Amino acid sequence: xxxxxxxxxxxxxxxxxxxxxxxxxxxxxxxxxxxxxxxxxxxxxxxxxxxxxxxxxxxxxxxxxxxxxxxxxxxxxxxxxxxxxxxxxxxxxxxxxxxxxxxxxxxxxxxx
Amino acid sequence: xxxxxxxxxxxxxxxxxxxxxxxxxxxxxxxxxxxxxxxxxxxxxxxxxxxxxxxxxxxxxxxxxxxxxxxxxxxxxxxxxxxxxxxxxxxxxxxxxxxxxxxxxxxxxxxxx
Numbered sequence: 001x002x003x004x005x006x007x008x009x010x011x012x013x014x015x016x017x018x019x020x021x022x023x024x025x026x027x028x029x030x031x032x033x034x035x036x037x038x039x040x041x042x043x044x045x046x047x048x049x050x051x052x053x054x055x056x057x058x059x060x061x062x063x064x065x066x067x068x069x070x071x072x073x074x075x076x077x078x079x080x081x082x083x084x085x086x087x088x089x090x091x092x093x094x095x096x097x098x099x100x101x102x103x104x105x106x107x108x109x110x111x112x
Numbered sequence: 113x114x115x116x117x118x119x120x121x122x123x124x125x126x127x128x129x130x131x132x133x134x135x136x137x138x139x140x141x142x143x144x145x146x147x148x149x150x151x152x153x154x155x156x157x158x159x160x161x162x163x164x165x166x167x168x169x170x171x172x173x174x175x176x177x178x179x180x181x182x183x184x185x186x187x188x189x190x191x192x193x194x195x196x197x198x199x200x201x202x203x204x205x206x207x208x209x210x211x212x213x214x215x216x217x218x219x220x221x222x223x224x225x
Contacts, residue, residue: 035215043202043215044215045213091155093155100157100160101145101213102157103147103155103156
């Protein structure tokens with residue numbers, strides 16, 4: 001069946017611009033996660049959505065980062081006034097339970 | 113905060129040989145995930161271990177969890193080119209912290225024909 005999809009696959013932007021990254025989770029999965037992987041580093045948790053509950057935003061690195069999940073399905077991660085240190089691969093994952101997480105292919109963001 | 117250390121950081125193995133990757137936690141492990149990452153394909157879930165002494169297999173990949181040592185090992189038998197990639201371990205810092213999985217920095221595995 002269809003897995004988690006993310007768009008765009010690659011994004012190049014200029015410093016100071018806003019970007020939106022999209023995640024389409026697996027249908028029926030109630031949990032959705034955003035992670036960030038910077039060059040040479042492991043995965044960094046950003047935000048977690050579970051059903052209709054308030055999201056866990058504890059991993060967001062600054063107030064320039066925000067995320068929404070509309071209708072319990074698609075999620076958008078927005079980065080305002082991008083900085084060069086925001087360059088990374090942004091990964092989305094969805095899960096039907098609190099255990100297995102299924103990851104999308106990621107969006108590679110490059111801030112010039 | 114909990115940290116995960118993976119070793120080795122990179123590994124080059126002759127095709128057909130066995131190999132082991134280790135993941136060691138600085139704190140108690142309540143659950144441990146193993147993922148494989150290939151460029152452009154995202155993360156592939158391999159297996160999750162929850163109980164001390166638990167051992168699971170996925171094709172030619174076997175993982176074990178040693179709670180006392182706060183460590184998990186991933187063993188690949190008779191390695192193949194398809195095993196090449198980055199292997200990541202992830203851990204749950206608590207029983208109800210599935211939202212905040214902590215990941216190691218990964219082990220880059222290359223298979224030499």
